[in-house]
Amino acid sequence: MKRAKKKIFADFIAQRGLKSTKQRDIILDSFLSSDRHLSIEELYLKLRAKHSNIGYATVYRTLKLFAEAGIAREMEFGDGQTRYEHVVEGEHHDHLVCTRCGSIEEFENQTIEDLQTQVAADRGFLIERHRLELYGVCGKCRS
Amino acid sequence: MKRAKKKIFADFIAQRGLKSTKQRDIILDSFLSSDRHLSIEELYLKLRAKHSNIGYATVYRTLKLFAEAGIAREMEFGDGQTRYEHVVEGEHHDHLVCTRCGSIEEFENQTIEDLQTQVAADRGFLIERHRLELYGVCGKCRS
DNA sequence: GTTAAAGTGAATTCCACTTTCAATTGGAGC
């Protein structure tokens, strides 16, 4: 899986005439072995621990590249920080965000997805993407 | 309805020991007779046309007050601008956002709402609020 | 090895608010 993502990014780099650099390798490796829903700043700080020579701008630009390559997706959960999550080929999910501890859970519900399409279709609206986030208190924080 | 909102705000102002000012009156009037989902900048520019003496900071602060008073709600649809929509007592709706013309339609679907509660409950998660936005092409832009 | 193009990162700029502060104003109490 990490291998597959690396292959996708390598192909993307090649196909776009971009270059393979050690910074990109390091950032990709770190991203792939990190928690989901990481902010630029978080990944940057995580990298700084081992590689003091990687700049914020490079992390920023590289994450954008990951998104363009289709291995990452930009997200924003209302805290003013852009987050990047891992993309799993052909998989979609929405989020449950805990307003107490900040944890983010994922869920899938095909019935909801279908109803969205239905609602849109009734108005002649064609959905390209959507965003469904449930904010509240997670099980852990409730007990 | 405009009258009712004005009453709510007047009461809010009184109850909080704030003052009634002509700027607030003008801004409220303009907000109530404006399109839904207006950004601070948009309302500010609209006001400038007739009242060159109203500052951006005042519009900004007054909209925050409207939100606190419960007659407006803050929204953000991914364009980096905070928008304020009119609140209708006891009513909830979600949004269809056109990525071509920027228009914003509203919809309600109780089945989706119920399913959200269901999904959350299954994980011991208690929903406080949610956000459902469908992005795509509106009927007008498709034809 | 040469070289042109791409990449890097510290520093700077952008931008959408958000706060500060000196001057002004609303309105309660006389």
Add this chain to the structure above:
DNA sequence: GCTCCAATTGAAAGTGGAATTCACTTTAAC
């Protein structure tokens, strides 16, 4: 009215995350 003072205003400065600049470095194709 008139006074007094807390609330309000708005120009300007500040904030923070994102985006860009620019003077080098690296890469990778000859």
